Amino acid sequence: MIDLSIDLGFLKLKNPVLAASGTFGYGLEFAPYIDLNKLGGFVVKGLYFNAREGNPPPRLVETPAGLINAIGLQGIGVKKFTNEILPRLLEFRTALIINVCGDDEEEYARVAEHLDGRKGISALELNISCPNLKQDGRCPAMDPDSTYRVVKRVKNATSTPLITKLSPNVTDITAIAISAHEAGSHALSLVNTFLALAISLEDRKPKLGNVFGGLSGPCIKPLALRMVYQTSSRLDIPLIGIGGISSGRDALEFMVCGAKAVQVGTANFINPDATVAIIAEIEEFCRQEGISRVEDIVGTLKETVKKSRL
Amino acid sequence: MFTDKEARIVKKTLQNDFAALTMESPAIAPHCFPGQFLMVRVLPQQYPLLRRPLSIHDRIQSRLSLFFKITGEGTALLARKNEGDTVDILGPLGRGFTFDRNFKAKPVYVVGGGRGIAPLYFLAGELKKRRVHVRIFYGGKNSKELPLLAKMRSEGFNLDCSTEDGSYGIQGMVTDLLKKSFKSELPAFLYACGPEAMMKNVYILASEHGVSSEFSLESIMGCGIGACWGCVKRIRKDGIGTWVKICEDGPVFPGQDIIWEKND
Ligand SMILES: Cc1cc2nc3c(=O)[nH]c(=O)nc-3n(C[C@H](O)[C@H](O)[C@H](O)COP(=O)(O)OP(=O)(O)OC[C@H]3O[C@@H](n4cnc5c(N)ncnc54)[C@H](O)[C@@H]3O)c2cc1C
Ligand SMILES: Cc1cc2nc3c(=O)[nH]c(=O)nc-3n(C[C@H](O)[C@H](O)[C@H](O)COP(=O)(O)O)c2cc1C
Ligand code: FES
Numbered sequence: 001m002i003d004l005s006i007d008l009g010f011l012k013l014k015n016p017v018l019a020a021s022g023t024f025g026y027g028l029e030f031a032p033y034i035d036l037n038k039l040g041g042f043v044v045k046g047l048y049f050n051a052r053e054g055n056p057p058p059r060l061v062e063t064p065a066g067l068i069n070a071i072g073l074q075g076i077g078v079k080k081f082t083n084e085i086l087p088r089l090l091e092f093r094t095a096l097i098i099n100v101c102g103d104d105e106e107e108y109a110r111v112a113e114h115l116d117g118r119k120g121i122s123a124l125e126l127n128i129s130c131p132n133l134k135q136d137g138r139c140p141a142m143d144p145d146s147t148y149r150v151v152k153r154v155k156n157a158t159s160t161p162l163i164t165k166l167s168p169n170v171t172d173i174t175a176i177a178i179s180a181h182e183a184g185s186h187a188l189s190l191v192n193t194f195l196a197l198a199i200s201l202e203d204r205k206p207k208l209g210n211v212f213g214g215l216s217g218p219c220i221k222p223l224a225l226r227m228v229y230q231t232s233s234r235l236d237i238p239l240i241g242i243g244g245i246s247s248g249r250d251a252l253e254f255m256v257c258g259a260k261a262v263q264v265g266t267a268n269f270i271n272p273d274a275t276v277a278i279i280a281e282i283e284e285f286c287r288q289e290g291i292s293r294v295e296d297i298v299g300t301l302k303e304t305v306k307k308s309r310l
Numbered sequence: 311m312f313t314d315k316e317a318r319i320v321k322k323t324l325q326n327d328f329a330a331l332t333m334e335s336p337a338i339a340p341h342c343f344p345g346q347f348l349m350v351r352v353l354p355q356q357y358p359l360l361r362r363p364l365s366i367h368d369r370i371q372s373r374l375s376l377f378f379k380i381t382g383e384g385t386a387l388l389a390r391k392n393e394g395d396t397v398d399i400l401g402p403l404g405r406g407f408t409f410d411r412n413f414k415a416k417p418v419y420v421v422g423g424g425r426g427i428a429p430l431y432f433l434a435g436e437l438k439k440r441r442v443h444v445r446i447f448y449g450g451k452n453s454k455e456l457p458l459l460a461k462m463r464s465e466g467f468n469l470d471c472s473t474e475d476g477s478y479g480i481q482g483m484v485t486d487l488l489k490k491s492f493k494s495e496l497p498a499f500l501y502a503c504g505p506e507a508m509m510k511n512v513y514i515l516a517s518e519h520g521v522s523s524e525f526s527l528e529s530i531m532g533c534g535i536g537a538c539w540g541c542v543k544r545i546r547k548d549g550i551g552t553w554v555k556i557c558e559d560g561p562v563f564p565g566q567d568i569i570w571e572k573n574d
Pocket of ligand 3: 537540
């Protein structure tokens with residue numbers, strides 16, 4: 001029997017595989033395809049206080065081994081979520097994480113307050129890193145001070161554990177990670193999508209209604225992996241690795257680079273059972289390699305360069 | 311909704327830029343209705359990454375057919391598959407046409423433009439089985455863009471065609487055919503699928519004549535199962551226009567609920 005469980009300190013997971021926000025609906029959409037109880041957990045679509053319209057279509061463009069999206073966080077708002085969806089999620093025995101959004105610090109805090117103390121919620125993931133909201137793709141996670149302020153404000157508003165989701169659209173992700181850590185975040189998830197552009201050459205027009213979008217999928221994996229490694233090398237805080245994970249091997253690479261858990265995003269679109277398949281592949285790899293506890297693989301990358309050089 | 315990772319292709323036909331694939335899929339076929347679609351994985355590799363949405367074109371017992379135009383790399387690769395190969399499919403997805411209606415012995419119009427005929431063929435067949443008097447109006451740029459013509463004719467469908475260059479049927483648009491026909495009779499219902507500009511004109515014409523209608527819309531889809539909010543179109547819900555996921559609430563909508571895009 002291989003022990004797949006992971007201890008994040010503030011939360012114990014059955015296994016290291018979570019479904020990523022925005023790629024898994026509110027969870028229920030996947031119930032016809034997989035047994036949600038098998039997951040380490042799932043993160044629901046980002047929630048603002050009020051319902052949101054989202055961006056005008058087209059909202060998606062496919063690129064080689066990637067996807068650019070500019071959904072603009074369309075959603076039902078946190079009240080409708082707690083009234084209509086949350087009660088239906090309580091039957092599942094898996095970690096439920098709520099992706100929290102806001103136009104300003106106050107809104108993040110209001111959403112967090114509304115969710116505080118509710119049964120069934122394992123943690124909040126602060127989405128301070130969505131690139132699809134402002135014309136220039138800016139978000140709080142691009143700046144250490146804004147990151148600190150949002151995390152601190154939410155920390156004061158809730159007793160639920162906080163995971164801060166970082167943006168890759170920065171020069172030094174470790175500086176942002178340090179800010180989130182100092183503000184009291186219990187864990188970090190990285191990364192959100194890469195700010196990107198696709199155009200139609202013939203029309204000389206952007207392909208997305210929002211002009212810019214966020215790139216995800218297999219093509220971002222090496223970039224995300226690098227950022228996870230950089231962060232784990234500098235900081236002692238649980239990390240959740242995200243970016244292009246579509247197999248058990250991908251997931252394990254993130255763990256070797258220091259992630260305690262992973263999130264699977266775009267791969268859910270290609271196979272609704274991607275998460276479950278990845279869990280099975282992780283288990284199989286451990287069996288083959290004689291690893292009895294998957295957590296033992298975390299942070300085992302053999303150094304060929306000194307950490308100070310990263 | 312079911313997954314069939316190995317639906318075996320039992321028949322393939324190519325005609326100009328169009329391909330038809332018939333697959334054996336006992337897991338999915340029995341559950342399909344006209345207007346629903348499949349998400350089709352073109353290849354097991356990471357390119358093309360996303361599944362392609364394709365309408366269910368026909369269903370005979372445990373077999374399903376797709377009929378598509380080769381418009382880009384995904385459809386080109388799919389058309390290269392051969393009999394005996396397998397395809398990874400997910401479906402049936404979405405809400406199809408509502409066709410179990412009382413048409414009061416009046417004719418029902420089925421209006422297709424180009425590849426939009428794909429789901430309508432399945433619909434027309436089901437209507438015919440229910441002894442509904444179906445008339446098909448079919449338009450395309452030229453005779454090559456009317457690929458199912460010979461097949462539908464040989465199966466005894468009542469067909470009126472138009473081509474923009476006059477290479478087959480009347481010269482003009484499918485709306486010209488409808489305008490003419492509406493002078494002598496009004497159908498009990500109208501179903502349509504095709505380019506959006508065409509559907510919009512068909513809707514305007516139908517509503518001017520008080521004819522109720524349903525249209526099948528297209529949009530780029532990330533997941534096909536309601537999880538990504540990528541596929542939205544402007545739809546009236548309780549009188550208010552909102553971005554609605556067409557993979558879940560559609561792709562078929564009543565004409566009066568669709569907020570048509572402005573023409574360029
Ligand atoms: C519900 C639904 C049913 C459809 N049924 C049929 C059918 O029966 N027969 C048929 O010929 N076509 C159908 N289409 C259109 C078909 O999905 C596209 O032609 C196809 O995805 C193009 O893929 P590609 O890789 O060849 O083109 P590319 O242009 O290379 O595709 C790039 C990306 O854009 C997407 N895309 C491009 N055009 C469209 C489009 N018009 N609609 C949706 N996505 C698009 C592709 O899926 C892919 O993700 C349907 C679309 C929808 C939404
Ligand atoms: C369509 C789409 C919608 C997304 N919506 C959200 C969201 O609401 N909140 C969030 O924090 N991240 C969102 N993301 C980012 C993903 O959670 C994930 O960080 C990113 O896609 C990278 O992982 P991947 O390559 O496995 O997809 C979204 C991504 C996609 C593709
Ligand atoms: S295609 Fe993902 S929600 Fe419709």
